[in-house]
Amino acid sequence: MKIRTAKYIIKEGILNTYRNKLMSIASVGIVAAALIIFGIFYLISINLSNYTKALSDMPEMEVYCDPNLKDDQVAKVAEGIWKNGNIKDAQKVTKEEAFEKLKKLLRQDEQQLMTDGDDLWKGYDESFMPVSFIIKLDDPDKSSDTAEQLEKIDGVEKVWYEQGVIGFISKVTYWVRVISLFLITILLIIALFIISNTIKLTVFARRKEINIMKYIGATDWFIRWPFIIEGIIIGLVGALFAFVFVSYLYNMAEVKINKDLIKISFNSIRFVRLSEIGVTVIGIYSIIGVAVGSIGSIFSIRKYLHV
């Protein structure tokens, strides 16, 4: 296709969209709504699977000592742990190691906490960190019993263990995915229908023109392209609106939820940043927008091309 033809086609496409303002705006709204709903489910499922991954990297059980324990008291705790019948392995995490780990974890969230480097840690040292033991169990199914027994050891402050969360979250993730796939299918069919109707109106309004073009020897593609461009414009503008809306929503949620996540755990669980998935989301949105727009318009013009 020649550049001047492309120019003509794009100009006509934009004019079509403009002449058909009301329906174009309605279609953009429908496409945006469909993509927003899909986007929300998509982002939830991404975060859930991220959460699952983070959880599976974690130890089965971790026993935290009172931070004020002396070294010999810690050794007693270790003895107590080994006396339990369900222990396969127990590894000590020293105060220093724990402190380093915490620093490293929080550094990942630097941007959010607005610290660069160690300023935040001024006046703190490892002494406030507890010594802990990372434990592997012979029989993970008995973890709740074992945790209860370990908690009774003198000097143990807290026992954390995995409670089948991973399995549960995986199940939730699976269902979120199924639902979002189902939703996107339905929503896309609706969007397709609306776009195709919008363009049908344009085609109908210009059927005489199409007819004349056919008689003077315009090819089908020459006639079709402006309508496809119209569909693509609708799809892309809808995608853009959806992206802006979803990003805004997600950013708010991310800030709020990450703050809470850091408060409740030292674990490496956090909301996936928008900067990490923004490109993917905008990519998916554009592809869906273009596909829905062009397919919708091809449907609607077919009838009028057979002169």
Added chain:
Amino acid sequence: MVEFRNVMKKYSNGTVALKGVNLRINKGEFVFIVGSSGSGKSTLMKMVLKEENPTEGDVYVNGYHVSSMDRRQVPYLRRSLGTVFQDFRLLPNKTVYENVAFAMQITEALPKEIRRQVPMSLALVGLSKKANVYPNQLSGGEQQRVAIARALVNNPALLIADEPTGNLDPENSWEIMKLLSEVNHRGTTVIIATHEKIIVDTMKKRVVAIDKGIIVRDQQKGLYGDEDKDCKIYN
């Protein structure tokens, strides 16, 4: 240039519009297709454009075997000939100049070529002064001249016109026919389907008379003829 071989056309509702038409039109000819309403003139013209396909037989136009050609080839067939209709078929939201230029735009012609050809075409039909006017500001005769300018702008070897004067008063009809005759003198083959008895009789061109789907007369320097007589002879 144009050839019909044993062409039969039966529409899907059962109407038989052409019953075995054989017709040959050579390069440079000027031909009137005459006949009463419903005799099959438009059907014949539509086959030249591949708007309709023959049920039986073959149609050849400008070297294309029209009746068996691929759908995708149709635009190129249509670019090789100019078409004029009774109802002008101009684009209302384009100026006279733009209407004519559009026929070149769709062929992806160079802008330079368009700027050269369009004024020439408009000059030929005597509408240079109305280039920037919209069709609804023109008389019927002027609109038809724009349509002729558009049909000629790509320099087709063949021009076909189905009742080009059907919507015009006698004076304008004459102007249009004279213009088409001039186009023919410049070398373009011209085929006109028409009802205009007086004009046909005066112009003394080749006349192909068709009645109920059959060619009943084909005469050089012919007259419109007496339809009743033709019917009687061939029924």
